[in-house]
Amino acid sequence: xxxxVEAGGGLVQAGAxxxxxxxxxxxxxxxxxxxxxRQAPGKEREFVAAISWSGGGGSTRYADSVKGRFxxxxxxxxxxxxLQMNSLKPEDTAVYYCAATNRLAVxxxxxxxxxxxxxxxxxxxx
Numbered sequence: 001x002x003x004x005v006e007a008g009g010g011l012v013q014a015g016a017x018x019x020x021x022x023x024x025x026x027x028x029x030x031x032x033x034x035x036x037x038r039q040a041p042g043k044e045r046e047f048v049a050a051i052s053w054s055g056g057g058g059s060t061r062y063a064d065s066v067k068g069r070f071x072x073x074x075x076x077x078x079x080x081x082x083l084q085m086n087s088l089k090p091e092d093t094a095v096y097y098c099a100a101t102n103r104l105a106v107x108x109x110x111x112x113x114x115x116x117x118x119x120x121x122x123x124x125x126x
Contacts, residue, residue: 002026002115004098009120012088016124020083022098022117029079030054033101036072036083037110038094038122045097047108049083061106066092088124095119 008020020036035050049072052059060072071084081098099113107113 002100004100004115004117006096006098006117006120009096009122011123011125014089014124014126016088017084017086018088018122020085020096020098020120020122022081022083024079024081024098024100027100027115029074030076031102033103033106034072034074034081035099035101035107035113036081037097037099038092039097039119040094043094045110047110048096050106050108051081052106053104056104056106059106061108063108085122088122090124090126093122093124095121 003025004022006022031053033052036048037045038048039045047063049062051072051074069087074081097119098117100115101113
């Protein structure tokens with residue numbers, strides 16, 4: 001059974017940094033493309049960042065709204081994917097979800113991901 005467990009969320013002030021982590025089990029982590037999505041109250045779930053599986057060279061993709069501020073990375077030895085979030089803004093407030101897909105290419109579409117974590121709350125105050 002696949003489990004994705006996010007951690008690292010919290011309440012911070014604008015301009016601060018947070019690092020989210022997502023520990024995976026029950027899957028061959030190195031062969032999965034990993035993504036981060038977020039969902040704010042009353043809004044649809046949106047793509048944040050993704051990193052391809054190891055065979056894909058670990059290529060990354062970011063939403064325009066976070067480009068230059070967020071960095072996704074993975075540690076295959078620990079079966080963990082990270083999201084370093086710098087210069088946080090109030091509009092970054094949302095529940096952040098980790099997701100995994102066995103697709104080879106990075107995808108920004110939630111429906112292309114097979115597995116999801118339970119989410120971690122990030123709140124940025126102004």
